Each structure stands twice: as structure tokens, then as C-alpha cells.
Amino acid sequence: MMNGHGDSVFAKSIRTSKVACIGAGYVGGPTMATIAQRCPHIQVYVLDISQSRIAAWNSDQLPIYEPGLDDVVKECRGRNLHFTTDVSGMVKECDIIFVSVNTPTKTRGLGAGRAADLATWELAARCIAENADGPKIVIEKSTVPVRTAAAVQRVLEANEKPDVKFVILSNPEFLAEGTAMKDLEKPDRVLLGGPEDEDGQFALKLLVDVYANWVPREKILTTNLWSSELSKLVANAFLAQRISSINAISMLCEKTGANVKEVAHAIGLDSRIGPKFLNASVGFGGSCFQKDILNLVYLCESFGLPQVAAYWQQVVDMNEVQKHNFTRKVIDAMFNTVNRKKIAIFGFAFKKDTGDTRETPALTVCSLLMSDGAILHVYDPKVTREQALQEFRDHRLEFDFEKQFFWEEDAESAVQDSHAILILTEWDAFKGYDYSLFRKRMRKPAFLFDGRNILDHDKLADIGFEVHSIGKPPLRSRAPINNSH
Numbered sequence: 001m002m003n004g005h006g007d008s009v010f011a012k013s014i015r016t017s018k019v020a021c022i023g024a025g026y027v028g029g030p031t032m033a034t035i036a037q038r039c040p041h042i043q044v045y046v047l048d049i050s051q052s053r054i055a056a057w058n059s060d061q062l063p064i065y066e067p068g069l070d071d072v073v074k075e076c077r078g079r080n081l082h083f084t085t086d087v088s089g090m091v092k093e094c095d096i097i098f099v100s101v102n103t104p105t106k107t108r109g110l111g112a113g114r115a116a117d118l119a120t121w122e123l124a125a126r127c128i129a130e131n132a133d134g135p136k137i138v139i140e141k142s143t144v145p146v147r148t149a150a151a152v153q154r155v156l157e158a159n160e161k162p163d164v165k166f167v168i169l170s171n172p173e174f175l176a177e178g179t180a181m182k183d184l185e186k187p188d189r190v191l192l193g194g195p196e197d198e199d200g201q202f203a204l205k206l207l208v209d210v211y212a213n214w215v216p217r218e219k220i221l222t223t224n225l226w227s228s229e230l231s232k233l234v235a236n237a238f239l240a241q242r243i244s245s246i247n248a249i250s251m252l253c254e255k256t257g258a259n260v261k262e263v264a265h266a267i268g269l270d271s272r273i274g275p276k277f278l279n280a281s282v283g284f285g286g287s288c289f290q291k292d293i294l295n296l297v298y299l300c301e302s303f304g305l306p307q308v309a310a311y312w313q314q315v316v317d318m319n320e321v322q323k324h325n326f327t328r329k330v331i332d333a334m335f336n337t338v339n340r341k342k343i344a345i346f347g348f349a350f351k352k353d354t355g356d357t358r359e360t361p362a363l364t365v366c367s368l369l370m371s372d373g374a375i376l377h378v379y380d381p382k383v384t385r386e387q388a389l390q391e392f393r394d395h396r397l398e399f400d401f402e403k404q405f406f407w408e409e410d411a412e413s414a415v416q417d418s419h420a421i422l423i424l425t426e427w428d429a430f431k432g433y434d435y436s437l438f439r440k441r442m443r444k445p446a447f448l449f450d451g452r453n454i455l456d457h458d459k460l461a462d463i464g465f466e467v468h469s470i471g472k473p474p475l476r477s478r479a480p481i482n483n484s485h
């Protein structure tokens with residue numbers, strides 16, 4: 001793995017042929033599968049406390065859906081990629097240990113609702129400390145608050161094993177779900193932060209060499225620990241800020257007759273702004289944007305920067321406004337009530353090409369509609385009803401699910417006798433449907449609310465739909481009267 005070893009005692013005793021990762025989730029699984037594929041000379045062990053998750057990784061039905069992942073796992077599993085619950089055993093065996101456990105928002109106590117909950121991280125660190133009988137390089141792969149490495153160092157060293165030295169590196173992950181394998185194969189950059197002393201620089205070089213097996217050297221950045229930790233939070237905050245900014249403008253478009261797609265295109269051609277990540281939507285979701293911004297807000301407050309905290313808090317607040325605004329639009333348009341009306345929901349995942357529903361905007365929209373009495377029939381190609389129900393439970397949202405929340409095997413069944421179709425996830429398949437046929441099966445007037453702006457709205461109005469989208473004035477049906485049934 002290394003071209004040459006360092007000279008220190010630490011450097012000389014690090015064994016480099018085995019790597020472990022604690023946490024076999026959306027990040028740990030795909031990231032380690034990529035390392036195994038690109039570095040056949042390294043044995044990679046992915047560890048998790050969840051028996052069921054590890055069993056799934058070892059089966060034909062992987063625990064997460066990610067395009068391209070199956071092939072890489074099939075190629076490497078059993079060769080140099082291993083999934084196991086033997087966390088302590090493999091922590092002993094491996095000197096290079098990534099930690100990719102979940103770091104959700106704290107739900108109680110100091111900083112509840114904002115600060116990152118590092119309990120899982122602390123447990124992982126304690127596990128490493130207890131099982132280490134030689135030097136270890138511990139790599140923060142999870143997204144953590146800036147200065148977490150200092151806390152981790154204290155936990156690791158508290159066991160007072162004089163011969164065991166730990167070096168902590170930061171290596172945040174920038175992959176997006178749905179494109180994880182492509183992002184890992186060709187990252188915009190790999191970011192590595194480490195201590196500035198000799199062993200820190202040795203460890204950093206070791207990790208650079210791992211990535212250099214497939215990532216061009218100029219894309220591998222090295223910084224100090226704190227810059228690396230903070231850059232991850234800032235990257236997510238900037239990305240989410242773009243969405244909240246264009247969503248805020250979409251509300252103004254709806255009032256003024258401007259079209260947000262045209263505005264996004266016009267501003268995106270300015271090379272300083274750029275065209276990406278300017279799709280106005282029903283709101284951003286996913287496990288990270290909200291939690292990472294709240295974490296940033298909490299950090300700013302803790303460091304005595306209330307104005308900076310308030311600035312970033314607005315990004316999350318605007319996202320809430322957008323989800324509520326969209327739902328209010330639905331209810332307003334449908335004569336101010338959706339009580340007992342069947343509504344077809346297309347998509348429950350937080351974005352296309354993933355089965356992940358964490359913080360999905362669909363949860364808020366569906367909850368608000370059910371509060372108003374709507375009967376929802378949901379179709380999502382990759383999400384199960386049980387998973388959606390778990391999402392409601394996780395957020396302590398209670399409804400009469402047996403009467404108001406139905407799951408359908410296809411879009412057509414969801415649409416039958418419905419008053420409206422809501423597009424909440426931008427699955428490509430939703431673009432190819434025969435909406436003319438759908439409209440025939442629906443109650444009239446037939447409403448369509450495109451929360452992702454993915455359909456041809458003029459065509460839908462010609463077919464006979466009343467179309468509402470994001471950041472555009474609504475379109476009434478343009479179908480001839482005799483065509484309206």
C-alpha cells in the first residue's frame with residue numbers, strides 16, 4: 001500500500017494490508033466496496049452491530065439500493081471484501097479503521113434538535129480503545145462537528161495503554177445517494193485532514209496512497225483536521241442553501257408570473273453561479289442536509305456567533321416553508337379541502353434512484369394532507385409501506401394509517417378514482433406514463449401537482465389536467481369540453 005514506510009515507531013508498526021470500517025450503512029457499504037474493487041491488494045472488512053444489516057450485505061438482497069452497487073459487491077465479496085458483526089475481533093486485526101457510523105441530530109438533552117448526537121461515535125471509539133493492542137489510524141468518515149477529532153483522541157487515549165498510539169484523520173464523504181458509485185469512482189475531490197506532526201503526516205500519506213489507486217493525485221486534498229471536518233458541514237450547507245434560495249424565488253415567481261425554470265436557467269448561465277443544484281422543488285430531504293446545517297447552527301451559537309447561526313438557520317426554515325406552501329397549494333386548489341378525497345402520491349423516497357426515505361419531504365406533505373382528512377394511495381418503485389410507516393413512527397406522527405394511507409404496487413392503481421396526482425419524487429419512470437389514460441380514470445376536475453417540475457405541464461393541460469407546479473402560475477385544463485370525461 002505504501003511505497004515507503006516512515007521512520008517512527010508508529011510508522012514502522014502499522015500493518016497496511018487490512019482495512020476495517022465500523023458502520024455498514026449508505027456510506028460505509030459503497031465506500032468500502034469501492035476501495036476493495038480499486039485496491040485488490042487490500043483486505044477490506046465492513047463491520048456493523050446490526051446482525052440483519054450484515055446478513056443482508058452477505059445476501060443477494062443488499063440492504064440499500066444504489067445503482068451499480070450490486071455488481072461491485074458481487075465482484076469483491078469473499079475475495080477482498082468482507083461483511084461481519086465481529087467488530088471487536090476485526091478492530092484488533094486491522095490497524096487502519098474508518099468509522100462511518102450514523103451521527104443524527106440529538107433528540108434530547110443539551111442541544112436537542114440541533115447538535116449532532118455523537119453517542120454512536122463515542123461507542124465506536126471506545127470499542128477501538130478497548131480492543132487495540134497496537135497502533136491504529138482512526139479515520140472519521142462520518143460527518144462530525146468541527147473539533148470532534150480532539151474529543152475522539154481523549155476517548156481513545158483514556159484507556160492508558162502506553163504502547164498504543166492513535167492517529168486520527170478526517171476523511172469526510174461527499175457522495176450523493178442514487179449516484180454514490182459514480183461519485184466514488186470519479187470524485188470531484190477527496191478531502192483528507194490530519195495532525196501536523198510526523199506520525200500524522202505519515203498516516204495522511206498512507207491514506208493518500210490508498211485513494212491514489214484510482215483518484216488522480218491533484219484531486220486528493222490534504223488539510224489540517226479542523227478544516228477538513230468543517231469543510232464537510234460547509235459543503236452541505238452551501239448545497240442546501242442553493243435549493244432554499246431557488247425555492248424562495250419560486251414563491252415569488254408564483255406571485256409574479258415569472259417561471260422559476262427560466263429564472264434558474266438564466267442565472268445558471270453566469271459561470272460564477274453555475275447551472276447545477278438549481279431545481280426548485282417541494283423541498284430538500286435526505287438524512288444529512290438538515291442535520292448538518294442544524295449542527296453548523298449549533299456550533300456557531302456555541303462559539304458565540306448568533307448572527308452566523310441565524311443566517312444558516314434560515315436555510316432549514318425556508319425548506320419547511322416550502323413543504324408547507326406546496327401542501328397549502330394542493331388544499332387551496334382542491335376547493336379548500338381534501339377531506340375523504342383519494343389522492344395519488346407518486347414517490348416517497350427523498351430523491352430518485354434511492355430507496356432512502358430519511359427526512360423525505362413526502363413525510364411532511366403526506367402528514368399535512370392526512371391531517372386535512374385525505375386518503376393517500378402511494379406508489380414508489382423502491383420504498384415499502386412498512387418503511388414509510390417507520391418514518392412516521394420515527395417522527396412521532398400518528399394517523400389512522402389503515403384508513404388513510406394505502407400502498408400501491410403501481411402508479412395506475414394509485415390513480416384509479418383519485419382527485420389528484422402529486423409528484424413528490426423525481427423518478428424518471430414518472431415521466432413516461434400515459435397521463436391521458438390516468439386522467440380518464442380520475443375524478444374531475446383532475447388535478448396534477450408536480451412537486452419536482454419534471455412533467456410537460458402544457459401537454460398535461462392540453463390533456464385536461466389542472467396543473468400546479470413549483471414556481472409557475474397554475475394551468476387550467478385546455479381540453480375541449482366534450483373531451484373532459
Ligand SMILES: NC(=O)C1=CN([C@@H]2O[C@H](COP(=O)(O)OP(=O)(O)OC[C@H]3O[C@@H](n4cnc5c(N)ncnc54)[C@H](O)[C@@H]3O)[C@@H](O)[C@H]2O)C=CC1
Binds near residue numbers: 027048124
Ligand atoms: N447517507 C449519505 O448519503 C451520506 C452520509 N454521510 C455521513 O456518513 C455517516 C453515516 O451515514 P449513513 O451511512 O447514511 O448511516 P447509516 O445509518 O446508513 O449507517 C450507519 C451504520 O452504523 C452502524 N453502527 C452504529 N453504531 C455502531 C457501532 N458502535 N459499531 C458498529 N456499527 C455501528 C449502524 O448499525 C448502521 O448500520 C453519517 O455521519 C452521515 O452524516 C456522509 C455523506 C453521505
Ligand SMILES: O=C(O)[C@H]1O[C@H](OP(=O)(O)OP(=O)(O)OC[C@H]2O[C@@H](n3ccc(=O)[nH]c3=O)[C@H](O)[C@@H]2O)[C@H](O)[C@@H](O)[C@@H]1O
Binds near residue numbers: 173279284
Ligand atoms: O452528506 C451527505 O449526506 C450528502 O448530502 C447530499 O447528497 P444527498 O442528500 O444524497 O442527495 P442530493 O442530490 O444532494 O439531494 C438532496 C435533496 O435535495 C433535493 N434537491 C437537489 C437538487 C436540486 O436542485 N433541488 C432539490 O430539491 C433532492 O431532491 C433531495 O431531496 C450531497 O449532495 C452530498 O454531497 C453529501 O455527501
